[in-house]
Amino acid sequence: MPLWQIHHPENAYSASDKQAFSEAITAIYTDLVHIPAFYVVVIFDEVKTGDMFVGAKQRENFVRLNIDQMARTLPGRVLREFWVHHIDSVIKPWVQDRNFDWEFTIDEPPADLWSLQGFIPPPFESVGEARWIEENKASAYTQAEQLPINVMMAPGTRESL
Amino acid sequence: MPLWQIHHPENAYSASDKQAFSEAITAIYTDLVHIPAFYVVVIFDEVKTGDMFVGAKQRENFVRLNIDQMARTLPGRVLREFWVHHIDSVIKPWVQDRNFDWEFTIDEPPADLWSLQGFIPPPFESVGEARWIEENKASAYTQAEQLPINVMMAPGTRESL
């Protein structure tokens, strides 16, 4: 997670294209939101000629990307617009620059119904997540590792109103 | 968007079946909710014999439709029921009339995490959307084109309480 499913025409991408495309996608998340690289899954799905229609017209140059992001939801209009435009700028070499038309949508499934190697991933920005990023693999984590990296409980625990 | 993914048995539909089916699907949206025809994407996905199970029984005559609708959510019980029944009546020739069993679900991903040709589509029933319908393609739109076709700001801007 995130999961990118890329529905593309026959022979749209070579093996090295797919490698480079999935690297660019992974970098969106590791650079911008600092999640473990192994959270990012990309599946290329070649749609057979004759099986894709846009506006009831059969198309052979259209790429449809379906993105599930469950680790974090994007808060607020400004950030959500930025995110959409940022993704468009990243994927440009594999869609617009090759004269493909394209469309993507992002869905936000619940983050608590998610399992990775048998573990429910640690909370966002927790000590455990930081360790997962460093080790780049899933493993058991303690109760203490569920705490945020920066714990800030003041003033609640110190003062009464 | 909407995106219809149609998981069907091997050789369920000919090329002309797919053309007619995608035309019927597109008409649901262009006739009923007046969105641009090119918003409607249909992908046929042939499931190999032996890869589809219903109630743990392998099936070769079952069609599973997955529908994402992000342009508008359906408000209210009456309209949602109507919509489901309407879709069933439209798809009947390609499922029930061919003795296929079938099931569909509709998901409603967030409309603001959606990009088409690099543009976040203009608001529903806006001046810009009306132009996209007319031109049947995505293009840049102005701030003014984000306004609804029918602007109604009274009485708020004229009277104080």
Place this chain on the structure above:
Amino acid sequence: MPLWQIHHPENAYSASDKQAFSEAITAIYTDLVHIPAFYVVVIFDEVKTGDMFVGAKQRENFVRLNIDQMARTLPGRVLREFWVHHIDSVIKPWVQDRNFDWEFTIDEPPADLWSLQGFIPPPFESVGEARWIEENKASAYTQAEQLPINVMMAPGTRESL
């Protein structure tokens, strides 16, 4: 519904593997939440070698499961954690025990935008649903069959405060 889409490497599962796997998945629902067996749909999707990437690394031993559950949403943290762990224990023989890495996410599409053989399924734990379980097929149901199996309207209808 639920719908399980299992994206797996080439030749990961034999025909009898798929049969056994789909039986285990179906039993999760029929045993634990008592829904009709025919609600459970499993689609195996063989991903071609070279089309699956995790953390920008091409993988041939990774299984990605996508689960849509629309009949019931899972209420509360405890039950949601239990459910995730329960699924992990059920799928273990087909992932961990075969040295596949794996990940799953569960989405909860709206239950009222769902159609099965042309019927909107009867309410959860209704008389009609009980009959569908018994007959294991979809059929027309009456207004009265939409009532819960255990109707409890007291004290509201008997007493005023």
